[in-house]
Amino acid sequence: MESLFDIFTRSYALSPEKDAEFFSYVGYLYCTDEVQSMRAYPQHSDANRLDHIRAVTYMSYVLSKRLSLDVKAASRGALLHDLVYYDWHDADFSHRPHGFRHPAFAADNAKRLEPGLTKKEIRIILRHMWPLTPLPPSSREGFIVTFSDKYCASMEMQLTKKEKMKARFEARLSEINKNLNNSPEKKNV
Numbered sequence: 501m502e503s504l505f506d507i508f509t510r511s512y513a514l515s516p517e518k519d520a521e522f523f524s525y526v527g528y529l530y531c532t533d534e535v536q537s538m539r540a541y542p543q544h545s546d547a548n549r550l551d552h553i554r555a556v557t558y559m560s561y562v563l564s565k566r567l568s569l570d571v572k573a574a575s576r577g578a579l580l581h582d583l584v585y586y587d588w589h590d591a592d593f594s595h596r597p598h599g600f601r602h603p604a605f606a607a608d609n610a611k612r613l614e615p616g617l618t619k620k621e622i623r624i625i626l627r628h629m630w631p632l633t634p635l636p637p638s639s640r641e642g643f644i645v646t647f648s649d650k651y652c653a654s655m656e657m658q659l660t661k662k663e664k665m666k667a668r669f670e671a672r673l674s675e676i677n678k679n680l681n682n683s684p685e686k687k688n689v
């Protein structure tokens with residue numbers, strides 16, 4: 501069984517061909533200009549917000565599938581959990597304190613982007629910062645996204661701070677890419 505570290509690393513090598521099932525849940529939304537624009541914002545250390553969102557979404561997808569939960573809700577909630585159009589490092593009081601306020605901003609943006617979001621998916625977004633924000637997730641899928649968000653954020657920060665961790669990540673990613681490259685139709689996203 502894949503470790504959390506492997507799932508995190510694998511998220512950097514996803515492809516529509518090798519990961520068709522994953523993209524069947526989030527593909528349309530993943531390709532929108534709004535989600536792709538997340539690439540422009542730094543998130544944690546070297547990871548941009550699209551890297552972070554993709555990692556959290558893939559981990560939520562794998563874990564909810566492993567536990568036979570609502571994979572669609574976990575994946576879609578995770579994909580849109582940080583959909584805010586600003587750099588949270590900016591000293592701009594229109595969005596500070598970011599940690600407390602961005603779940604509501606992201607939920608509003610997510611509803612505009614995908615009016616078909618379910619109540620469960622909206623709550624996944626609204627409550628993903630728990631326990632920083634007071635209300636805990638209202639579903640098991642919500643707990644999975646909240647956990648995956650914290651795990652991936654912590655990994656993203658460690659990759660910059662700890663040389664050993666960065667080396668382990670790069671070695672594992674290179675191994676994953678090598679295996680995927682054995683297939684001629686390989687195409688990373």
Ligand SMILES: [Fe+2]
Pocket residue numbers: 581582602628629
């Ligand atoms: Fe967040």
Ligand SMILES: [Fe+2]
Pocket residue numbers: 552556581582649
């Ligand atoms: Fe996040």
